[in-house]
Amino acid sequence: MKKTDFDLIVIGGGATGAGIALDASLRGLSVALFEQNDFGQGTSSRSTKLVHGGVRYLEAAVKRLNKAQYALVKEGLRERKYFLHNASHLAHPIALITPLYKWYEIPYIYAGLFLYDLISGKASLGKSRLLSASKAKAVNPSINPSGLKAAVSYYDGTFNDSRMVIALLQSAQEQGAELYNHHQVTSLLKKENALCGVLAQNKINGAKHRYNAKSIINATGPFADTIRALDDPSSPPIMQVSSGIHIVVAKKFLPMNVGLMIPQTSDDRVLFVLPYRDQCLIGTSDQPASLHEHPVATAQEITYLLENVNSYFDIHLSHKDILASFAGLRPLLLQAGTDTAQFVREHTELISDSGLLTVAGGKWTSYRSMAEQAVDIIAKKLGNSRKCQTTDHKIIGSQQGKKYSIQALQRRQISPKRISYLYSLYGDRSIRVLEVCDETPAGHNRVHPSLETTYGELYYSLRYEYVQKPLDFITRRINIGLTDTRTSQEVLKTICDIMERELHWSKAQRNTLEKEAIKLC
Numbered sequence: 001m002k003k004t005d006f007d008l009i010v011i012g013g014g015a016t017g018a019g020i021a022l023d024a025s026l027r028g029l030s031v032a033l034f035e036q037n038d039f040g041q042g043t044s045s046r047s048t049k050l051v052h053g054g055v056r057y058l059e060a061a062v063k064r065l066n067k068a069q070y071a072l073v074k075e076g077l078r079e080r081k082y083f084l085h086n087a088s089h090l091a092h093p094i095a096l097i098t099p100l101y102k103w104y105e106i107p108y109i110y111a112g113l114f115l116y117d118l119i120s121g122k123a124s125l126g127k128s129r130l131l132s133a134s135k136a137k138a139v140n141p142s143i144n145p146s147g148l149k150a151a152v153s154y155y156d157g158t159f160n161d162s163r164m165v166i167a168l169l170q171s172a173q174e175q176g177a178e179l180y181n182h183h184q185v186t187s188l189l190k191k192e193n194a195l196c197g198v199l200a201q202n203k204i205n206g207a208k209h210r211y212n213a214k215s216i217i218n219a220t221g222p223f224a225d226t227i228r229a230l231d232d233p234s235s236p237p238i239m240q241v242s243s244g245i246h247i248v249v250a251k252k253f254l255p256m257n258v259g260l261m262i263p264q265t266s267d268d269r270v271l272f273v274l275p276y277r278d279q280c281l282i283g284t285s286d287q288p289a290s291l292h293e294h295p296v297a298t299a300q301e302i303t304y305l306l307e308n309v310n311s312y313f314d315i316h317l318s319h320k321d322i323l324a325s326f327a328g329l330r331p332l333l334l335q336a337g338t339d340t341a342q343f344v345r346e347h348t349e350l351i352s353d354s355g356l357l358t359v360a361g362g363k364w365t366s367y368r369s370m371a372e373q374a375v376d377i378i379a380k381k382l383g384n385s386r387k388c389q390t391t392d393h394k395i396i397g398s399q400q401g402k403k404y405s406i407q408a409l410q411r412r413q414i415s416p417k418r419i420s421y422l423y424s425l426y427g428d429r430s431i432r433v434l435e436v437c438d439e440t441p442a443g444h445n446r447v448h449p450s451l452e453t454t455y456g457e458l459y460y461s462l463r464y465e466y467v468q469k470p471l472d473f474i475t476r477r478i479n480i481g482l483t484d485t486r487t488s489q490e491v492l493k494t495i496c497d498i499m500e501r502e503l504h505w506s507k508a509q510r511n512t513l514e515k516e517a518i519k520l521c
């Protein structure tokens with residue numbers, strides 16, 4: 001029998017909800033978390049994958065003497081340190097370079113990065129440097145050389161966002177949290193006007209159940225107002241979402257392992273071109289948008305990215321070079337004005353009359369500190385005096401350290417490429433993954449000739465990573481869905497064959513789930 005009474009119910013299984021579930025369970029609270037789709041399927045798997053203070057936010061802080069922007073940069077740089085330390089198999093430093101085509105940009109941008117290093121203090125990942133035009137071309141041969149004056153290089157963090165959500169949730173589960181994937185909270189329950197539980201519907205089989213809790217946190221990102229309206233239909237909106245898209249192209253367009261930061265697009269934004277898995281990730285845009293469970297990149301947004309990136313490269317990228325594209329909705333706090341790109345990425349904690357705590361806004365980098373502030377409020381309410389432990393709690397996959405994990409994999413006599421692939425997804429759990437490959441039919445066979453992924457990983461993810469639908473695995477566990485649409489479609493049928501058998505799907509259920517996956521692929 002599953003438990004139905006908890007200290008805390010968390011609605012939303014993205015970065016914010018997963019961070020809260022881990023923090024609260026580490027403090028000894030009994031926690032249940034509900035996610036209406038797959039864990040991380042919302043904004044948290046559609047980010048630029050940077051762990052950063054935000055160079056652009058720093059510019060805004062200095063130019064407009066904006067204290068809030070400055071505080072955000074400081075928070076981001078502090079959190080970057082914890083992030084990289086506690087999730088070392090999923091997050092690592094990355095060098096970024098910015099090509100400069102105007103002389104006056106050199107002192108301006110270099111001074112900005114110097115300040116970025118200064119604020120980082122002991123959390124600095126390496127010093128920013130000025131590069132000559134020829135050095136910049138050597139570091140990244142694809143940079144457009146015409147009129148190139150110099151470049152600057154600096155460091156930030158990069159990470160695997162969808163796998164980070166899973167590792168955080170596994171870590172929360174290790175502390176006793178109960179996790180409900182594909183469960184939508186449809187009503188909030190009250191006793192004498194105070195919240196006492198939720199009604200949640202299993203979206204796979206339609207079953208509805210009641211779960212009771214002493215406290216409830218709304219961590220639904222862009223959907224925060226929807227849950228606030230379930231609590232009190234008259235509550236005023238606090239969110240404004242904006243859409244940001246990415247496109248993925250072959251690695252040959254960015255042959256080096258450094259990223260590129262383009263400081264000024266045609267609409268005064270920054271654009272990143274980053275190595276991601278075996279491909280190259282380009283993003284992002286910023287357009288006011290409406291709420292959608294499955295946002296997609298529009299042709300107009302894709303053209304915007306192509307045009308901007310082409311002006312900085314010695315190549316011509318066109319629509320036919322795109323391997324995949326994806327869109328995400330930024331959960332921005334409502335602010336004055338209409339230019340969402342200028343909105344401060346602040347976060348807030350709001351308590352309603354019935355006791356619903358809404359945690360909204362922020363960015364991936366600050367998920368831990370958002371969770372800490374939210375759980376502090378709940379712990380106080382519940383009389384729990386345990387302090388937050390997440391600043392140095394290594395999450396699942398990072399607990400044994402890289403050296404130990406790699407040595408254990410080397411003893412299995414597999415290729416260095418496979419070792420690096422397994423470690424980058426599963427960290428110290430890679431050995432368990434290989435054991436599952438040993439135990440399962442064709443477990444060591446690849447799911448596709450162009451991929452390192454083996455069938456054993458699907459069995460592993462069904463047992464340990466909460467996979468219930470084909471794209472949970474293809475898109476958010478092995479990341480192919482977000483990086484290569486055609487290959488995703490090619491592996492779909494075999495993945496569905498195994499899942500149908502393992503999850504005892506009926507033929508009708510399989511058809512529905514396969515069709516849904518084809519549509520969303």
Ligand SMILES: Cc1cc2nc3c(=O)[nH]c(=O)nc-3n(C[C@H](O)[C@H](O)[C@H](O)COP(=O)(O)OP(=O)(O)OC[C@H]3O[C@@H](n4cnc5c(N)ncnc54)[C@H](O)[C@@H]3O)c2cc1C
Pocket residue numbers: 011012013014015016017034035036037038039040041042043044045046047048049050051052183184185186219220221222223227242243244245284327328329330331361362363364365366
């Ligand atoms: C294009 C883009 C690029 C970005 N890049 C970066 C970056 O590089 N670095 C960075 O630090 N930040 C970045 N961000 C910001 C960052 O991704 C978000 O701030 C963060 O992912 C938000 O997490 P969240 O958990 O609050 O929201 P979400 O990830 O959206 O999670 C909320 C979840 O709640 C679920 N939910 C909603 N209603 C219900 C319900 N009734 N029942 C159950 N579940 C429900 C949703 O399905 C969703 O999964 C980027 C954002 C965008 C859009």
